[in-house]
Amino acid sequence: MTDPQNAPMPPVHGSPAPGTPEVVGILGAGRAGTAFARVLLKAGYGVDIANTRPPKALRHHLTIHAPGAQAVEPADVAARTRAHDGGAVILAVPQEELDEVDPAWVEGTVLVDATNTWQDEILPTWLEGAVIRGEPTSSAVAEHFAGARTVKALNHVSHSEFDDAAQLDLPVTQRRALGVAGDDAAARGRAMALLEAMGFDPVSLGPLAAGEVLQPEGPLFNRPLRREDLLPHAR
Template sequence: MTSNSARVARHPPWRTSPSGRTVGGMAITGIIGSGHVGSTIARLALGAGDEVVLANSRGPETLQGLVEDLGPGASAATAAEAAARADLVVVSVPLTAFGSLPAAELAGKPVLDTCNYYPDRDGRIPELDSEETTTSELLARALPGAHVIKAFNNINFHHMWTLARPTGSTERSVLPVAGDDPTPEAARAKQLVIAFLDRVGWGAYDVGPLAEGWRFQRDTPAYVRPYDPDELAYWPPRSDGRQVTAEQMAELIAGAKRYRDM
């Protein structure tokens, strides 16, 4: 599979035929932010049998090419429309865009947060620089009533695609997940995100509440390199990556250090 596979292939690596669905029924997955990460998750969700509604900051008319490339089951809408229609919403945007997200429409929804803090892109955010909070906690603050769960932020879009494997595969990898679950509704939202990961080819390693999401943020041991040790040597990625098991992820998470201690 080439480095462009996540952008051109329509079906997950384990699909042998484009016909049929991998799960019964059809969930609706909303995706706000349609760059490499958002569009790759869209492809995985479509392959799992979901309907996908894409949105970005420029309007649905700018997404028609991507919708056509994704094929049946994909559509474009405004962010508010995507949030209102979806059963689960993926947010993959710069941190500076948190304030423009449709908070009212996202209330009560599971929100899968893929975002990372990159000061060169996002500017300096004192609360994150001091490590008094995390990116997902900032997102949860911007979306009162939504159930924010952190996932898909520690892997690049290419390996997100090439390493996906069906349930039961001995080659399946895991992704860390963090989310608050103090109420039955919040716990259910977290389980829905974990189930979504399972549908699209990934196991989940539950790290705990959102406050623990720092353990797999940028530059920690669990970030990117476990899936491809040579990741930072070239771009775009050239390899299909390597498996990361739950046992390996547990060690990586346990070995995380705060930026101030690195």
């Protein structure tokens, strides 16, 4: 029987219409953020991206690492994407910096949590508590950014592979599979549609907590996955 959450996808929701590209926000313009930006731009999306510096200081970095992405103030990262059903923002800031990210910046959006915990990071207290209790970090992120609908995705593939891993030219089921977990089914579907439009085969794992298998200590991290590798982990 077909798993309903992984039934064939409807036409890509929110895919950019000719002349009016949908915009995705990205917080963090480092290795991961710029790799996501490049692939989104190649797929026809607009990208608004922010780091800690003023947009003017970010522009040169973007001409090298994500040409075509628009540098914005962090507080404006969701300003344009909100025009598309509330919008989507990818969180690509190191977890140790998350207390510097104002939840108001991403309020009302689908927040794609692409972050991971690394041993040497000094985490915000609210996140450290979750790690100590052995809870999935995305659950703490969702609680902290309560005004957004958090979905775990994009954290388990390296920036160094990301451009090549996105294969828009292949049929969806032959592409690299990426896991998506989220408690809000519509938000999860939105993130899946985005990943498909970027050139991946998105696989729903179900609720946010199921995304734990995508974390660095989990069985799926940084592996070139196919749909059948992910489906046994779906809840």
